[in-house]
Amino acid sequence: MTAEKVFDVAIAGGGIVGAACAWACARRGLTVALVERDVLGSGATAAGMGHIVVMDDSEAQFALTRYAQQLWQQMAPGLPGSAEYEQRGTLWIAADREEMEGAERNAAWYSERSVPCRLLTAAELSKEEPNLAPGFAGGLLMPEDAVVYPPTVALELARRAQELGASLFVGGAIKGLGQACLVLEDGREVHANRIVLALGAESVQLRPDLPIRKRKGHLVITDRHPGFVHHQLVELGYLKSAHNISGDSVAFNVQPRQTGQLLIGSSRQFEEHAAVDQRILSSMLARAALYLPGIASLSAIRVWTGFRASTPDKLPLIGPDRTDPSLLLATGHEGLGITTSVATGELIADMLTDQPSAIAREPYLPARYTHTDRNQKNEEKHEVDWSHAGIDDGV
Ligand SMILES: Cc1cc2nc3c(=O)[nH]c(=O)nc-3n(C[C@H](O)[C@H](O)[C@H](O)COP(=O)(O)OP(=O)(O)OC[C@H]3O[C@@H](n4cnc5c(N)ncnc54)[C@H](O)[C@@H]3O)c2cc1C
Numbered sequence: 143m144t145a146e147k148v149f150d151v152a153i154a155g156g157g158i159v160g161a162a163c164a165w166a167c168a169r170r171g172l173t174v175a176l177v178e179r180d181v182l183g184s185g186a187t188a189a190g191m192g193h194i195v196v197m198d199d200s201e202a203q204f205a206l207t208r209y210a211q212q213l214w215q216q217m218a219p220g221l222p223g224s225a226e227y228e229q230r231g232t233l234w235i236a237a238d239r240e241e242m243e244g245a246e247r248n249a250a251w252y253s254e255r256s257v258p259c260r261l262l263t264a265a266e267l268s269k270e271e272p273n274l275a276p277g278f279a280g281g282l283l284m285p286e287d288a289v290v291y292p293p294t295v296a297l298e299l300a301r302r303a304q305e306l307g308a309s310l311f312v313g314g315a316i317k318g319l320g321q322a323c324l325v326l327e328d329g330r331e332v333h334a335n336r337i338v339l340a341l342g343a344e345s346v347q348l349r350p351d352l353p354i355r356k357r358k359g360h361l362v363i364t365d366r367h368p369g370f371v372h373h374q375l376v377e378l379g380y381l382k383s384a385h386n387i388s389g390d391s392v393a394f395n396v397q398p399r400q401t402g403q404l405l406i407g408s409s410r411q412f413e414e415h416a417a418v419d420q421r422i423l424s425s426m427l428a429r430a431a432l433y434l435p436g437i438a439s440l441s442a443i444r445v446w447t448g449f450r451a452s453t454p455d456k457l458p459l460i461g462p463d464r465t466d467p468s469l470l471l472a473t474g475h476e477g478l479g480i481t482t483s484v485a486t487g488e489l490i491a492d493m494l495t496d497q498p499s500a501i502a503r504e505p506y507l508p509a510r511y512t513h514t515d516r517n518q519k520n521e522e523k524h525e526v527d528w529s530h531a532g533i534d535d536g537v
Pocket of ligand 1: 186
């Protein structure tokens with residue numbers, strides 16, 4: 143079927159990152175194949191929270207998330223209602239005076255970079271979110287942060303790519319990377335001049351040498367309780383060790399869905415098994431009840447886990463592979479891949495068409511990792527420095 147056709151680019155993985163790459167490449171006039179083993183928008187995309195958030199952990203993280211947020215804003219009016227895009231804003235909650243000082247520093251930092259934000263006093267915080275426990279010091283409101291339903295967006299981006307001529311190979315599990323081709327388990331081959339690897343946390347299946355580790359997260363969704371919270375609520379004190387259980391961590395993070403349901407997160411564990419961990423789940427829910435006492439009386443209807451693709455420096459791998467320049471990586475997005483998917487698509491399409499990008503591409507280039515880094519990881523010596531891959535990788 144495809145043995146004779148050679149695409150300009152074949153994208154491995156139809157999560158939100160692969161779909162965003164497909165749409166961006168198709169818009170540039172490239173012939174595109176998008177290959178997904180399951181359904182489009184599965185993987186971490188189906189397991190994620192859908193918080194479109196600007197983060198300030200580093201200038202590079204900020205540049206990518208802010209660029210992405212602006213792309214989401216441009217895209218929002220054209221998204222279908224089922225994408226559930228809502229500019230809810232994030233409310234970062236300061237538990238005490240020390241955290242409030244951190245919020246003030248963050249506000250100054252964002253203001254210097256022209257990102258709208260507003261500090262809230264304790265009284266203003268309670269007024270915005272009456273169901274919060276009393277006694278918090280205040281908060282930082284980021285009004286341009288948003289919420290989406292990620293699997294629907296992935297489908298929409300793939301649909302748009304297809305409308306522009308992209309070929310979708312859904313149900314085709316890739317078993318290997320051949321010479322300028324993807325080799326599927328059923329024996330088919332998808333040939334292309336360039337390959338984009340966008341398999342999220344599963345990227346190591348095809349390239350075990352990549353500096354990526356699976357980072358498990360739990361989410362809980364409740365019954366419908368419209369108006370219980372109005373913003374995405376996240377604790378500012380996620381670095382405090384109080385909620386760090388033997389290297390695993392939980393943080394208060396609650397999202398209002400358009401359906402009136404609440405999505406409750408979040409947890410992080412370097413762990414490969416998908417099973418729900420009761421100890422982490424209880425700790426996560428206890429943390430949520432500390433901030434929102436009324437949440438304990440709501441009915442939870444489903445709990446699930448998903449895997450983030452974590453890199454040691456908390457930045458994704460976007461660009462040519464060191465060993466095979468015909469291969470581009472679009473992976474390692476950890477807890478920010480819904481947000482940064484659309485920016486990743488643009489960067490990949492810029493690279494493939496030799497165009498300049500809206501932001502500097504260097505911080506995300508896979509070339510920042512040496513062969514030695516990769517081999518050490520591959521041999522499980524764990525000499526890649528993972529110590530910076532903290533809870534603040536995303537939300
Ligand atoms: C609990 C949790 C909460 C999160 N919350 C947020 C959030 O609020 N905001 C945010 O920005 N990010 C969030 N994230 C991160 C975000 O979900 C991911 O970074 C993002 O979905 C990564 O997308 P992807 O397309 O790279 O990977 P995936 O979505 O995992 O897609 C990879 C695709 O490749 C396919 N695939 C795998 N192997 C093969 C194969 N051999 N052959 C063919 N296809 C294959 C899979 O089926 C899958 O569809 C969260 C993640 C988790 C786990």
